[in-house]
Amino acid sequence: MSLLVVGSVALDSIETPFGSTADALGGSAVYFSCASRLLHPVSIVGVVGSDYPMHELESLAADGIDLSGLEKANGESFRWKGKYSYDLQNRETLDTRLGVFADFEPTIPQQLTSSRYIFLGNIDPKLQLGVLDQIDDPALVACDTMNYWIQSKRDTLLDLLQRIDVLMVNDAEARELSGDWNIHRAARWILDHGPRMVVIKQGEYGAVLVDGKSTFYVPAFPLEEIFDPTGAGDAFAGGFMGHLAKTDDTSPGNLRRAMVLGSTMGSFAVEKFSVDKLREIDANQVYERAHQFSDLVSFEMADV
Amino acid sequence: MSLLVVGSVALDSIETPFGSTADALGGSAVYFSCASRLLHPVSIVGVVGSDYPMHELESLAADGIDLSGLEKANGESFRWKGKYSYDLQNRETLDTRLGVFADFEPTIPQQLTSSRYIFLGNIDPKLQLGVLDQIDDPALVACDTMNYWIQSKRDTLLDLLQRIDVLMVNDAEARELSGDWNIHRAARWILDHGPRMVVIKQGEYGAVLVDGKSTFYVPAFPLEEIFDPTGAGDAFAGGFMGHLAKTDDTSPGNLRRAMVLGSTMGSFAVEKFSVDKLREIDANQVYERAHQFSDLVSFEMADV
Numbered sequence: 001m002s003l004l005v006v007g008s009v010a011l012d013s014i015e016t017p018f019g020s021t022a023d024a025l026g027g028s029a030v031y032f033s034c035a036s037r038l039l040h041p042v043s044i045v046g047v048v049g050s051d052y053p054m055h056e057l058e059s060l061a062a063d064g065i066d067l068s069g070l071e072k073a074n075g076e077s078f079r080w081k082g083k084y085s086y087d088l089q090n091r092e093t094l095d096t097r098l099g100v101f102a103d104f105e106p107t108i109p110q111q112l113t114s115s116r117y118i119f120l121g122n123i124d125p126k127l128q129l130g131v132l133d134q135i136d137d138p139a140l141v142a143c144d145t146m147n148y149w150i151q152s153k154r155d156t157l158l159d160l161l162q163r164i165d166v167l168m169v170n171d172a173e174a175r176e177l178s179g180d181w182n183i184h185r186a187a188r189w190i191l192d193h194g195p196r197m198v199v200i201k202q203g204e205y206g207a208v209l210v211d212g213k214s215t216f217y218v219p220a221f222p223l224e225e226i227f228d229p230t231g232a233g234d235a236f237a238g239g240f241m242g243h244l245a246k247t248d249d250t251s252p253g254n255l256r257r258a259m260v261l262g263s264t265m266g267s268f269a270v271e272k273f274s275v276d277k278l279r280e281i282d283a284n285q286v287y288e289r290a291h292q293f294s295d296l297v298s299f300e301m302a303d304v
Numbered sequence: 305m306s307l308l309v310v311g312s313v314a315l316d317s318i319e320t321p322f323g324s325t326a327d328a329l330g331g332s333a334v335y336f337s338c339a340s341r342l343l344h345p346v347s348i349v350g351v352v353g354s355d356y357p358m359h360e361l362e363s364l365a366a367d368g369i370d371l372s373g374l375e376k377a378n379g380e381s382f383r384w385k386g387k388y389s390y391d392l393q394n395r396e397t398l399d400t401r402l403g404v405f406a407d408f409e410p411t412i413p414q415q416l417t418s419s420r421y422i423f424l425g426n427i428d429p430k431l432q433l434g435v436l437d438q439i440d441d442p443a444l445v446a447c448d449t450m451n452y453w454i455q456s457k458r459d460t461l462l463d464l465l466q467r468i469d470v471l472m473v474n475d476a477e478a479r480e481l482s483g484d485w486n487i488h489r490a491a492r493w494i495l496d497h498g499p500r501m502v503v504i505k506q507g508e509y510g511a512v513l514v515d516g517k518s519t520f521y522v523p524a525f526p527l528e529e530i531f532d533p534t535g536a537g538d539a540f541a542g543g544f545m546g547h548l549a550k551t552d553d554t555s556p557g558n559l560r561r562a563m564v565l566g567s568t569m570g571s572f573a574v575e576k577f578s579v580d581k582l583r584e585i586d587a588n589q590v591y592e593r594a595h596q597f598s599d600l601v602s603f604e605m606a607d608v
Binding site: 087088181182183184188206214215217219222223225226253256257287290291293294296299300301 | 390391393486487488489506508509510518522523526527528530557561563564594595599602603605
């Protein structure tokens with residue numbers, strides 16, 4: 001089934017303890033689609049400026065990502081510059097230049113309005129609502145947000161929650177949105193406000209899926225080398241949504257598989273700068289790692 | 305098989321956002337044994353002062369905990385006073401009075417020197433080594449420690465690591481001991497220094513067992529109400545060791561079950577003050593919750 005992501009297409013400049021990179025491919029739509037395309041075709045709706053390196057766009061297209069909904073505007077592309085602490089646990093934003101992203105109003109081209117699986121990357125909830133107004137009959141809508149929108153556009157965000165199926169946030173965002181520090185109560189609060197499901201991403205600790213009937217934990221894949229945590233959450237979303245779009249199956253068991261594929265993609269994303277790792281692997285490597293998750297959590301209690 | 309814990313028997317005064325308690329049963333040996341006794345008989349070696357409320361000791365004995373190795377010394381009992389932050393994520397020690405615990409030199413009574421499963425609670429690693437010198441032929445030795453000993457008795461602690469099977473620490477302790485912020489490299493460092501296994505406790509995120517061949521994650525049981533986190537790690541150890549002593553089986557599959565029973569006990573421990581919850585439940589309730597862990601992590605990847 002058709003898969004659409006709406007989000008940022010950016011150029012990231014990142015310092016980690018292991019090196020630095022400048023004007024590398026970044027943004028939520030890019031991380032999402034570089035992950036999801038390993039499982040299923042994906043279309044991006046976003047905007048780049050007139051300065052965006054054309055060969056980067058061509059290379060995304062060569063990776064099987066549909067760019068027919070990518071707008072090229074006059075002006076500078078969205079740029080983000082950040083620096084991570086020695087243990088990668090904290091990052092500081094050194095510079096944010098919104099450029100053409102500041103005036104981004106997503107227009108869904110006619111051929112994409114019938115998209116069935118929709119991921120709304122972290123943008124103004126007003127724009128996220130505007131996207132949904134242009135989609136005919138989505139099968140499943142998942143959505144990310146951030147502390148900035150929780151604080152500045154709370155009412156709009158609450159309207160949006162009524163129209164989505166899955167909210168995907170990190171634990172700090174879940175706590176801030178709900179006003180509750182207990183993550184399980186926070187999840188229940190979110191479910192009470194609209195979504196059928198909430199996915200709470202917990203970084204190195206993995207992620208949790210809560211649907212009101214059950215709670216499912218997937219760990220983070222154990223990595224001795226983490227290079228650059230940027231984009232792990234969007235790569236997670238790409239694996240999650242890519243699997244759902246590929247299988248067109250939102251049964252509880254398949255949602256759990258989608259969580260495992262999400263965690264798998266997150267683990268690849270952090271192994272190199274930018275989307276470098278996601279672009280050098282193939283679907284076989286993804287499924288091979290996904291299968292390794294079974295051994296990380298399996299146990300048999302029947303005989304006690 | 306016989307199970308022995310050596311550790312503190314204390315009186316805790318604790319403030320949480322939900323209330324406070326004064327001079328309640330506490331200490332690593334008490335939390336450990338109140339958990340493990342639900343699975344298997346356990347003996348405590350520890351010390352109390354002449355002021356320790358006798359009815360508390362009698363109630364421990366009534367719970368099936370062998371106190372024949374508990375020394376009654378002249379002086380004040382070990383007292384700890386602490387206060388938790390509103391979200392239970394941080395705690396401040398308001399007062400520590402070691403009392404008779406300051407001069408504690410564990411003497412293992414003759415009838416306990418043949419104990420097979422040994423848990424060395426968080427005390428001076430020199431004393432932990434002294435305990436091992438008194439044990440004939442342990443089947444499995446597990447050990448806790450803390451940042452204070454890692455900093456002040458590092459060489460002794462490294463000697464101890466050569467003589468234990470399982471180190472059980474939290475992630476901050478694993479990082480400090482190894483000097484490595486990556487938890488998987490930290491685990492490997494610890495395995496390189498002696499133990500066959502390391503259990504890294506991660507609070508609300510669960511715990512990880514690493515043995516050099518595989519990594520096993522058990523989540524924390526999802527609780528909407530956490531009352532008092534004190535002693536969760538020792539209760540975890542009690543469930544882990546109680547299961548191993550009961551089954552006398554240290555195969556990989558049984559170690560995973562022990563992790564699940566550890567996490568189960570940790571989740572009960574935090575539901576009330578002190579060891580109140582651990583003392584009001586029975587083994588059936590423990591196994592019932594332990595079985596619920598399967599649904600928290602189970603998924604089937606075979607068909608993708």
